[in-house]
Amino acid sequence: MRKFALISLCLLMSLFLINCKDDVAPSYTITIEVNYPDGFTVADFPADVLVTATNTNNTRTTTVTAASDGNAIFELVEGNYNFTTSFAVNGNDGEEYIFNGIISNYSLISESALTMNLILANNSGGFILKEIYYAGSRTPENNGYYEDQFHEIYNNSGDTLYADGLCIASLDPNSSSKQTSWVDGNGELLDRLPLIYQAWMVPGNGTDHPILPGESFIIAVDGIDHQTDENGNPNSPVNLGNADWETYMEPSGKDLDASSVPNLTLVYTTITTIQDWLVPVYGPAEVLFRLPENDWESYVSDANNFMTKPGSTSSTEYLMIDKEFVIDAVECARLDRDERYQRLPVELDAGYTAIEAGSYSSLSVRRKAKMIIGNRVIYKDTNNSSEDFLHDLTPTPGVNPSSVEE
Incomplete structure (x- = not known):
């Protein structure tokens, strides 16, 4: 009897070990070849080019240093991955050159070899999206409240810039969890970007609104003190009663116009019934841009600047802008989905930031302070x-950090 029990136990343990072995995901070797842009050679790059693999199913990261031949070799378990790199090189001319690379949503199911084409970043300075508070907050009744959203736009250069004619909008689709339809026959993102919901512009004749180096301006969805106003939310983290601009949706007939805050110009909207600027609370892809010759009326009257969504039966027309119009862009991802799709071309944003706490969390994303010269912060x-953003921060519109951040 004892011998029979021992044999049975051994059989059970064997079955257990076999089942456990079956449950372990297989691992594969994947080689990422870092492909340098035209005009650059391996010798132009640092020896420690780091490539990071992020498993989008569990957000675990693995970083490998590329060898002298430009190949980074990973041993990874089966899964869905993003591969990224970002590094800077000081040229002989004293300038800093920044390179980015990304391969998104690669399904690793066998040994593989991929090429990562590096992009030279255009970081010549100018207007930037410094802080974006898109998540919104929750009311005492636990309802979602997004009317306290804001964007802070900052002059990151050493010159006086003019906000006149500067435009801001979000891209379609309204979430990074949706694969975009705006692609060419090869599945590559179009060179023209589809604007969703509303596109706004700072009015002016060209020199009406100077922004000095190190100064910024705030665009509020509703320019009120959201903590105390009867139309606000006492749980909101912000007072936007002193914002520089607000987005007043006059076509809806429902929006409240804050008399103390001037209105941006509504360039175009895909939906006229919504009462406020609809910034996606799950994570927008945001663009700052200028239209040719700052002539928005001529641009929106040209039918060639509109498209319906590819593959859709909807008649909704989206205003399209050339990616060359873009001054700054930020991809804000949705982290509660395993897959995340880029809506911005890699040369505009090779990564993404996000609110890990999720929508209606009262938190924002903000650029890191790179250096401080006198009283001026350079982001x-x-x-x-x-690489550029801090996330899950308490919103601080108009406030700059006092020390450099990593």
């Missing part, structure tokens, strides 16, 4: 939001 701007 990090590598065209890679994964």
Whole structure:
């Protein structure tokens, strides 16, 4: 009897070990070849080019240093991955050159070899999206409240810039969890970007609104003190009663116009019935841009600047802008989905930032302070939001940090 029990126990343990072995995900070797842009050679790059693999199913990261031949070799378990790199090189001319690379949503199911084409970032300075508070807050009744959203736009250069004619909008689709339809026959993102909901512009004749180096301006969805106003939310983290601009949706007939805050110009909207600027609370892809010759009326009267969504039966027309119009762009991802799709071309943003606490969390994303010269903060701007932004912060519109951040 004892011998029979021992044999049975051994059989059970064997079955257990076999089942456990079956449950372990297989691992594969994947080689990422870092492909340098035209005009650059391996010798132009540092020896420690780091490539990071992020498993989008569990957000675990693995970082490998590329060898002298430009190949980074990973041993990874089966899964869905993003591969990224971002680094800077000081040229002989004394300038800093920043390079980004990304491969998104790669399904690793066998040994593989991929090429990562590096992009030279255009970080010449200018207007940047410094802080974006898109998540919104919750009311005492636990309802979602997004009317306290704001964007802070900052002059990151050493010159006086003019906000006149500067435009801001979000891209379609309204979430990074949706694969975009705006692609060409090869599945690559179009060179023209589709604007969703509303596009806004700072009015002026060209020199009406100077922004000095190190100064910024605030665009509020509703320019009120959200903590105390009867139309606000006492749980909101912000007072936007002193914002520089607000987005007043006059076509809806429902929006309240804050008399103390001037209105931006509504360039175009895909939906006229919503009472406020609809910034996606799950994570927008945001663009700052200028239209040709700052002539928005001529631009929106040209039918060639509109498209319906590819593959859709909807008649909704989206205003399209050339990616060359873009001054700054930020991809804000939705983290409660395993897959995240880029809506911005890699040369505009090679990464993403996000609110890990999720929508209606009263938190924002903000660029890192790269250096401080006198009283002026210079913010990090590598065209890679994964590197440039801090996240899950208490919103601080108009406030700059007092020390450099990593």
